[in-house]
Amino acid sequence: MSTLTTSREWLALQAHREDIQTVHLRRLFADDPARAERFSIEAAGVFLDYSKNRVTAATMEALMALARARGLEEARDEMFSGAPVNITEHRAVLHRALRARSDETILVGGENVVPGVRNVLEQMRRFTDQVRGGSWKGYRGQPISDIVNIGIGGSDLGPQMVCEALRPIGHPRLSMHFVSNVDGAQLADVLNRVNPETTLFVVVSKTFTTQETLRNATSARSWFLDNGGGQEDIARHFVAVSTDARRVAGFGIDPDHMFGFWDWVGGRYSLWSAVGLSIALYIGMPAFAALLDGAREMDEHFAAAPLEQNMPVILGMLGVWYRQFFNAGSHCIAPYAHRLNRFPAYLQQLDMESNGKSVTRDGRPVSGATGPVIWGEVGTNGQHAFFQLLHQGTDVVPVDFIAPLKADHALDDHQLLLLANCLAQSEALMRGKTADEVRAELSATGMAGDELEELVPHKVFPGNRPSNTLLLPNLSPHSLGALIALYEHKVFVQGVIWNINSFDQWGVELGKRLAVDIVAELRCDGLGHHDASTRALIERVRVSLKG
Numbered sequence: 001m002s003t004l005t006t007s008r009e010w011l012a013l014q015a016h017r018e019d020i021q022t023v024h025l026r027r028l029f030a031d032d033p034a035r036a037e038r039f040s041i042e043a044a045g046v047f048l049d050y051s052k053n054r055v056t057a058a059t060m061e062a063l064m065a066l067a068r069a070r071g072l073e074e075a076r077d078e079m080f081s082g083a084p085v086n087i088t089e090h091r092a093v094l095h096r097a098l099r100a101r102s103d104e105t106i107l108v109g110g111e112n113v114v115p116g117v118r119n120v121l122e123q124m125r126r127f128t129d130q131v132r133g134g135s136w137k138g139y140r141g142q143p144i145s146d147i148v149n150i151g152i153g154g155s156d157l158g159p160q161m162v163c164e165a166l167r168p169i170g171h172p173r174l175s176m177h178f179v180s181n182v183d184g185a186q187l188a189d190v191l192n193r194v195n196p197e198t199t200l201f202v203v204v205s206k207t208f209t210t211q212e213t214l215r216n217a218t219s220a221r222s223w224f225l226d227n228g229g230g231q232e233d234i235a236r237h238f239v240a241v242s243t244d245a246r247r248v249a250g251f252g253i254d255p256d257h258m259f260g261f262w263d264w265v266g267g268r269y270s271l272w273s274a275v276g277l278s279i280a281l282y283i284g285m286p287a288f289a290a291l292l293d294g295a296r297e298m299d300e301h302f303a304a305a306p307l308e309q310n311m312p313v314i315l316g317m318l319g320v321w322y323r324q325f326f327n328a329g330s331h332c333i334a335p336y337a338h339r340l341n342r343f344p345a346y347l348q349q350l351d352m353e354s355n356g357k358s359v360t361r362d363g364r365p366v367s368g369a370t371g372p373v374i375w376g377e378v379g380t381n382g383q384h385a386f387f388q389l390l391h392q393g394t395d396v397v398p399v400d401f402i403a404p405l406k407a408d409h410a411l412d413d414h415q416l417l418l419l420a421n422c423l424a425q426s427e428a429l430m431r432g433k434t435a436d437e438v439r440a441e442l443s444a445t446g447m448a449g450d451e452l453e454e455l456v457p458h459k460v461f462p463g464n465r466p467s468n469t470l471l472l473p474n475l476s477p478h479s480l481g482a483l484i485a486l487y488e489h490k491v492f493v494q495g496v497i498w499n500i501n502s503f504d505q506w507g508v509e510l511g512k513r514l515a516v517d518i519v520a521e522l523r524c525d526g527l528g529h530h531d532a533s534t535r536a537l538i539e540r541v542r543v544s545l546k547g
């Protein structure tokens, strides 16, 4: 593939960037009364207003020309066809098969994977019905009251985020707990709150080799055995989700109580598979199916809509625009829904583990910047923390505002206040406030002269700060499924433009490897080859551990 930054389409965008540099969004809105309508789109129940971006019709045209020239349509079709697009691991990338219709055929190595997906969903249905219905009993004959999901990364963030988001439809008897960190404080706190007689541990690990998960699962099992459970009761209290039945059996979990998935499901794309077992236990299989339906609708939109009217493509290309041509090193996610408080963390893994790469698919250094830092916090909390920087700081930080329109509670007025704040923030970022407007405002309060002029620069907002607004009808399984799939595909779009492999994560390996060495060194007195800083730190930790 040709070098991105020397391509004709790239150079055209670069020239266009010069044209648009001095154009204020206020001006663009004033010049085009149809701007909001022109730059809005709806798909799978998600409404996107992207009119508050520093773009014109010419910008969007040039961005789509770049997308075409980079082979986005072909790359999407290739991924959807089951080809091994994860080239460094020789794997297909088929999260979309997890939400495919039962009569679809999706081939991997000549085999249709859809029946296997359906079988696992059926296994999940049988199990979740038993647990939710109360016929799956703990070792003293009582129904399960607490579910502890033990996993990390993709085996934690997605299930946790969705359970939190859909709490109003969670089973009233079930309390959900998520343990990911190898810091025992997290597990200890959960174990202090639950009763071994009525707790089900769901151990989730694609590889079943992850240090944190195996340590937490081993400690949970010891706690269970030390607190009344017997060896013969483990089968009723521990189930596993993994691609590796041999390792699950080796750990001591009955393979009959294992829910499988496949190597063509990436960890950060896995909540739709058996990795979502905790979700299904909490919200039930019909609601889990609705989550899959929402995602499938977004898949169908992504697969079929022309690039110009394709929501993941639009979001992805806007991200490329800011990352490359405005040097925007970060992207803020601001959900105006408290139940989406884990969504920024979920997107951090999805986006940064996928696109935090600096070599192209053919192993050469990338020619420009790749994935931005993803961060964020729910509104309105973020407004009272970091929004100052978004409004008046020196960097351009694009923001995604995400808001479900309908609340799932009956507290009067809260939803109106929440949504008003959401709309106000995007308007303020876009409009800003000029020096003349500040002067007029201050004069109206009676201020004048030097006192007024000294204050003016501090109260000026530059505006022209870009944002997207995503509105969902409500926070239902269907709309949440569509929203998550939207971001999955957005990340894919950007990976194609940058010509990187969005589906491997070699960058997490080195630290893991070194940790294994240091664990061994902390356990004995030997010391391997380390720099002076790490050596001294190891000595210090060793003394503390012995003390």
Ligand code: F6P
Binding pocket: 152, 153, 154, 155, 204, 205, 206, 207, 208, 209, 210, 213, 267, 268, 353, 505, 508
């Ligand atoms: O360390 C990164 C990672 O491999 C993620 O990609 C993955 O989601 C997480 O660890 C957990 O992996 P596993 O599900 O195999 O335990």
